[in-house]
Amino acid sequence: MEQQIGVIIVAGGGGTRMGGSRPKQFTMLGGLPVLAHTINNFAGALPGAEIVVVLPAAHADFWKDFAARFDIAAHTVTTGGDERFHSVKNGLKALKRDPELIAVQDGVRPLASHGMIRRAVAAAAEHGTAIPVVEAVDSYRETDGTASRIADRRRLRIVQTPQVFRADLLRRAYEAEYRPEFTDDASVVEQAGEAVFLCEGERTNLKITTPEDMVIAEALLAGREKTEESADGENL
Numbered sequence: 001m002e003q004q005i006g007v008i009i010v011a012g013g014g015g016t017r018m019g020g021s022r023p024k025q026f027t028m029l030g031g032l033p034v035l036a037h038t039i040n041n042f043a044g045a046l047p048g049a050e051i052v053v054v055l056p057a058a059h060a061d062f063w064k065d066f067a068a069r070f071d072i073a074a075h076t077v078t079t080g081g082d083e084r085f086h087s088v089k090n091g092l093k094a095l096k097r098d099p100e101l102i103a104v105q106d107g108v109r110p111l112a113s114h115g116m117i118r119r120a121v122a123a124a125a126e127h128g129t130a131i132p133v134v135e136a137v138d139s140y141r142e143t144d145g146t147a148s149r150i151a152d153r154r155r156l157r158i159v160q161t162p163q164v165f166r167a168d169l170l171r172r173a174y175e176a177e178y179r180p181e182f183t184d185d186a187s188v189v190e191q192a193g194e195a196v197f198l199c200e201g202e203r204t205n206l207k208i209t210t211p212e213d214m215v216i217a218e219a220l221l222a223g224r225e226k227t228e229e230s231a232d233g234e235n236l
Helices: 034-045 057-067 084-094 114-127 167-173 185-191 211-235
Strands: 005-010 050-055 076-079 101-106 129-135 140-143 148-151 157-159 163-166 198-200
Touching (some): 005 034, 005 084, 034 050, 034 101, 034 114, 050 057, 050 084, 057 076, 076 084, 084 101, 084 185, 101 114, 101 167, 114 129, 114 163, 114 198, 129 185, 167 185
Parallel strands (some): 005 050, 005 101, 050 076, 129 198
Antiparallel strands (some): 101 163, 129 157, 129 163, 140 148
């Protein structure tokens, strides 16, 4: 029997680095808002999953009106908190079902493939926790503000979402008080004493933060759609 899955999509950012009057999660990408792509990706990858979208209180009503103009999978909207930690906590409370696994996704990662989403879910089903990562390719330096030293990139991994956890582990971890070092869900779960399993992420699983990211996302989406059209043509 398939496991019941809950999905929390955190879209609480104000998008100040993107510029413009509209937060980045509502920016148009290939005919749909960025957030709509993210929602639809999870609905396609995990049919039947309950999807909760966490938005700033000031934008919740706007999104409900805006989303009605597009073909977007069913989802529930709830409001976020001061930090990402509080937004995820609110998302957990908003889940109406009692899933066995919970995936938490950044609302501005609209290009996560179905395969990667399912891979993370399968890893979490086996290990209790799973976060997608990719190897670092740039050079990095650690600094204390006055001096710096090279960091061994062979030991570094770039962390992505969705981060997927057994529901009871994630809920228990989020009973903690907020701490500034809680930068993602894995850090919260790790603080609760749980080991975090790393699974294979994707370099195309882009987090849209700047206007340059939108240019890259448009190109990636266009390439993906062209590949899908070619595949459909071959299957005719």
